[in-house]
Amino acid sequence: MLLNVHIKNIALIDDANVNFTDNLNILTGETGAGKSIIMGALKIGMGDKLPKDIVREAGKEGFCQLLFLVDDEAVLEQIRQLGVEPTEDGEILITRRIVNSRTINTINDMAVTAARLREVSALLIDMHTQHQQQTLLKKNEHMKLLDKFGRAAIEPLKREVAQRHADYTELVDQMDKLSMDEAERSRRAEFLKYQIAEIESANVKAGEDEDIEHQYNKMVNSRDIVAAASEVYSVTGYENQSSAGNEIGRVLVNLKGIKELDDEIDGLYSQLENIDALLNDFNVELSNYMQSMNFDDSEFREVESRLDVINDIKGKYGSTVDEVNRYLEESKAEYEKLSEYDEYIAELSGRINKAKKLMIDAADKLSAERKKQAKLMCKEIKTALSDLSFMQVDFDMVFDRLSECTANGIDDCYFVISTNVGEKLRPLYDVASGGELSRIMLAVKSCMAVEDNIGTLVFDEIDVGISGRAAQAVAEKMALISRKHQVISITHLPQIAAMADSHYLIEKSADEGKTVTKIVRLSETESITEIARLLGGASITDAVMSNALEMKQMAEKTKKY
Structure with a gap:
């Protein structure tokens, strides 16, 4: 889990030091307060490319530090295989310093490349942004999600197909080089x-x-x-x-x-x-x-x-x-x-045919396993979608067969969905609205989280385009996910804020003639006041406060079940 984020001299942040907790961490704030800056700083810490002029004050050091605690031995071993040694108690400290447009990256005080930093952070944290959910609209991303969901069973078969494809391609290349007429030969x-x-x-x-x-x-x-x-x-x-x-x-x-x-x-x-x-x-x-x-x-x-x-x-x-x-x-x-051209070509043709059969057989095994994993995945996603107020939803995956086998197999597959009774299943990338896409991505993430060992999930305004009962369903689903994974989320919905185990306020203020963004953890009373603001805007009446208190109490009851 992510224990601490320390940011200095980055964008509007002068100096912010935030301790996160287990379960559901919620960040709220006024529009323009700098919520996106916090997510941007997290991505910087995870190894993303630095935006131009990211350092707040030129000439001073920009600083972003993420402290993780890892208690999963499998993840710790993966980190060690990347050449990074965790501390005895499983802590991973990622630091990025930006000095004169030059970046210094370290993990546990060991200098690393940005590429290695991204590899390590990918084992620790999964960040969902509004942009990322657009990947659901890209057909070629669907199979990647499936392969990730069922990677324990699928990955060995993918390696086999890739090797068989390489063997086949090499023989075909040999044949191409020897293909010539009699005079040329x-x-x-x-x-x-x-x-x-x-x-x-x-x-x-x-x-x-x-x-x-x-x-x-x-x-x-x-x-x-x-x-x-x-x-x-x-x-x-x-x-x-x-x-x-x-x-x-x-x-x-x-x-x-x-x-x-x-x-x-x-x-x-x-x-x-x-x-x-x-x-x-x-x-x-x-x-x-x-x-x-x-x-x-x-x-x-x-x-x-x-x-x-x-x-x-x-x-x-x-x-x-x-x-x-x-x-x-x-x-x-x-x-x-x-x-001995004719004899050799005949022998090579036989080897090519044999290699092709081995490749297709391996691809068929991979396809069969993908279809098996797709049934499991779609069943879990369908259940999660029902939890997210898709009342009459049907969700499945369609498999087409490519005309030629590739190093990734012979499958061309994509998600299909029906959200209304009597409506036939249609490609996800054709039918999903913005609000639906947010909930579908949350459903996918909730299923993937079961398979992943990643300890921290970050959601950046996954609630865009939803309200009412759908918002409540999203809040409940996030609370459910947070029982097994640390969840950090930025939201503008009171239903989700009420479900927080730790609630943080992001606010912008003027300090000594400078505009700065600050992050503070709210007490329970302060959290209720912030929920009331989300409910009622600038004018917070007694009725709104009462509503916010009731919403918080109902959320606490929901989390107990």
Whole structure:
């Protein structure tokens, strides 16, 4: 459930801190007091895109914070799978800070993206707005509601259909790529044959390109290499009187004559002897290296020619030897298919037919389960609609079959409704009025709430277009839903306000030359006064107050049953 909402410097809200309670939380206020701003702030906290100029005072930080308490272990595990760790007591603290048009999002002090914030908040709160109920007028939204209602049974079947559809589509794509006339097929086969022969004749081994390039670079630079090596040999060898080898040999003779006189000299003599041996070994290896650099023009031309062949092959068929070999294998496979085209096409056609049958079978199973879940859902919605003063209502779902199976199955389904005796069922998107649509959406939400683990439901003026007995029915239904889910609702109807377990007033006022919106929780007496305002407008008489008190008392009795 949503424990607390803290909003600062957002639109007309300077600083609002609201604690919500279990069951039914109702917000009321005068037109223009800022009720929509509260809903907007909630949506911001849930990760919605920030409206332009949402920050009240430029240069100051905008702040929106939502504190949730989650006691459902399944929901907590889903949150953990999204990389967010709840506190030990199950608290989730969502914070959005807006500084200089930049937004900083955190959940339990961990920085997250807006997308991740939306994923987490979707597990915690379901917000219904006037705009959302318009989705009932969109045919393609009806199946989404059904799939959500029966997702435990439907989701595995949807995954199966999606996989079967992907398998089938991949095979059809293969067939499309191979579909060509005989002349085109012959040309393609000859071209592949030529490429295969060219690559195989080159016979490039793994790593050979690097070895040959190294040899080539060595040969090209051999003159410079030998010149530099000769200079080193001249300095370190024995050819010149001043070479290091000769000089060390000379001083060894000097040390040998005195090493018997002092043990320390003897140790130094041994070190220099080692240096002389190492230098001698170095010069032998350097001499051998220089001799290895002697090669004739034919060797160079051979290496150069081989490098040209390798680079030519790599230039045509891949930037590396591995890519060339992979292209060779793919070309061989395609050539084999073209060489045995009729047999391969026959085999591929058989695989396509089999894949299509598996896909259709999976889609039929999905369709059957959807129809089963639709009966359950429509039955629950019909009952809920009866509770919402649809006296002679009938509600069902029509299933049509698509001409082609999709990754989502083969169903084209939509809700149908009849609200009068003798009236045939007609598509919901054709017949529902504004007031009816509000109640139908509430009925749908009440059924979905049973299936969902979401703890908080938010309704933004779901009572638009209704009054009288229908308004009372909506109030009772919301109270019923709030027994198992926290409900937060903005309303302008006294019947719904009277049903509140916690009643909040949203009011606009002038404070130090600024217009601000405030939210205060009302006492029972204050709540009755607000209900009277909703009943009687600006003039609140004793009769209106008495009516408001009676309405509150009747609501309390209703909630006990």
